[in-house]
Amino acid sequence: MKLYSLIFIFLVSFVSITSHGQDKNATVLSIDDEKVTLEEFENIFKKNNRDSAITKQALDDYMELFINFKLKVSEARALGLDTVSKFKTELEGYRGQLARPYLTDTDMLNELIKEAYSRQKEEVHAAHILVKCDAKASPADTLKAYTKAMVLRERIMAGEDFGKVAVASSEDPSAKDNNGDLGFFTAFQMVYPFEDAAYQTKVGEVSMPVRTSYGYHLIKVLDKRTAQGEIHVAHIMVKPKLEENGEQNAQTKINEIHQKLISKELTFEDAAAKFSEDGSSAKKGGELPWFGTGKMVEEFEQAAFALKNDGDISQPVKSSFGWHIIKRLGYKALPTYSEMEKELKSKVSKDGRSEKTRKSFVAKISKEYNFTLDNKVANAIYAKADTNVFKGTFKLKKGLMKKKLFTIDGQSKKVSDFVTQLNKRGVVKGLQQAPAEYVKAQLEKYTEDQLLAYEDSKLESKHTPFRLLMKEYKEGILLFELTDQKVWSRAVKDSVGLEKFYEENKKNYMWPERADVVIYTCANEQIAEQLRKLVNQGRDRSAIAGELNKNSQLNLQIEEGVFSKEDRDIFSKLPYWRRGLSDNISNNGQIVIVDVREVLNASPKKLDEARGAITSDYQTYLEEQWIKELRAKHKYSVVKNVLYSIH
DSSP: OGGGGTSSOOOOSOOOOOOTTSOTTSEEEEETTEEEEHHHHHHHHHHHOTTSOOOHHHHHHHHHHHHHHHHHHHHHHHTTGGGSHHHHHHHHHHHHHHHGGGSSOHHHHHHHHHHHHHHHTEEEEEEEEEEEOOTTOOHHHHHHHHHHHHHHHHHHHTTOOHHHHHHHHOSSTTHHHHTTEEEEEOTTSSOHHHHHHHHHSOTTOBOOOEEETTEEEEEEEEEEEEOOOEEEEEEEEEOOOSSTTHHHHHHHHHHHHHHHHHTTSSOHHHHHHHHOOOHHHHTTTTBOOOBOTTSSOHHHHHHHHHOOSTTOBOOOEEETTEEEEEEEEEEEOOOOHHHHHHHHHHHHHHSTTHHHHHHHHHHHHHHHTTOEEOHHHHHHHHHHOOGGGGTTOOOOOHHHHTSEEEEETTEEEEHHHHHHHHHTTOOOOSOOOOHHHHHHHHHHHHHHHHHHHHHHHTHHHHOHHHHHHHHHHHHHHHHHHHHIIIIIHHHHHOHHHHHHHHHHHGGGSEEOSEEEEEEEEESSHHHHHHHHHHHHTTOOHHHHHHHHTSSOTTSEEEEEEEEEGGGOGGGGGSSSOOSEEOOOEEETTEEEEEEEEEEEOOEEOOGGGSHHHHHHHHHHHHHHHHHHHHHHHSOEEEOHHHHTTOO
């Protein structure tokens, strides 16, 4: 959520409030006519000081930040920012997100979390055949797709090869290339109905048609295995160049590197630093983040998990990205349930499993609020349903419209409320349902929505953590909007003010002494000597590389650009910048020659060259000036004995 990456309050989770004898409603801070309770301040303070000792100094320091926050919020309210539609819409959006954990069946959620963990212990290798069917397809089209899937299944059960049927009949385009084979996967890597069917189907068997949002799937389980866990590797990568013999040169280069590793002429880390063309990992000795099944391209993943011991090095491996040599650095099995519970909860809440928790929760609050549906009235509606329900023009007689349809906690909804909502959908296309079936489905959805809306309206009174959280978000949005106007956007748009700030502070934005250079890294002194001759002859860099790398792609590497002395370690071996070719510099068994084309003296950066840093500093300046104005404008006081009651 954008605003909490930009303000000082970070809403991670609710911290229980213990006021040690103090009334939680006692006033700890007054700003003009607004009173801030101990409960509110302590809640926020403890969220942001979880691991710190609570001292009077810590409370005083945090109160100063809190005063700044509250002053800005008060200013935002005074300007009416809490009345504009944009604010209301954004707050409503955040409320919807924050309410989700309170509108779910936690018992069902915990069951699904445990199921997901159980499945994470096992990986399924499956192939599938897809018969597309839109989620909103008519019953006739749905039946047609199902029938087609069943015909395909019968052919397979009669002996036809699953892969050949997939190539010929699957509507998943990738089936033409992979025979429908999806490789190994685990929980959360497929949509839930597909995953559920795959885990419940035995190895070698073909499932009945499985409905997902994509259509109907036939799933053949090819294998199941214990989860591979996660592996930590480093790699050296060589990318084929877009030139004649580019692929061949890349393969030759990777084989040469591999030979140097096997002969121990180079360590893996040195080889990665010198030769790997994966810039993000080369500086770290080729090290990559930990990964598990399905996170890397198949060729890379298989080669990595095939390494049995830490320190083992693979043969060159070809993938869609280029050539790799992989070194195993570490391995770990699946974490324990307690270690994964938080992550699993987040995933379960976001995928198709969440619909199960929703249905279960609706059933629970139906009992809590004594929900009753008048089936006689509902049946009367179904009996009168006609094609107008698909046009948004459905009408019933006044007598029926006035009747009570259902009650929630003693509050009733009339037939007219439902019909009005039904007609708001307008024209509904692409459905072939019978009008009565459509109305029945819509009434079920309407009653569920009304139950959830009623529970939502009770959240502040039922759950103190939610009430406090909503207050913080409301104030956070106000703070964000006003700070954007006063500081962030202003600093970007106020070109005159930014220019003035830059002129007054340009000494803070200096380029160090730099040089425009070409860095030649030679395999040995013989190559370095040949290089000098070719450079002095005026040969261009492309020709030089072609000449010296005829026998080995490792003979010469070239890098050029404008650098300061701190940009490359090799520059520390140059006593000073001097135009022309440097002396030979020994570095990691290679010879480096630096060709200095131009020396650039230390000088202030231009505004455009440091705009990001200058704008950031200008924003800080505007913030400081704004806080001074607010503190002079408003009256505020802290009740110290209440503040210091926090322990």
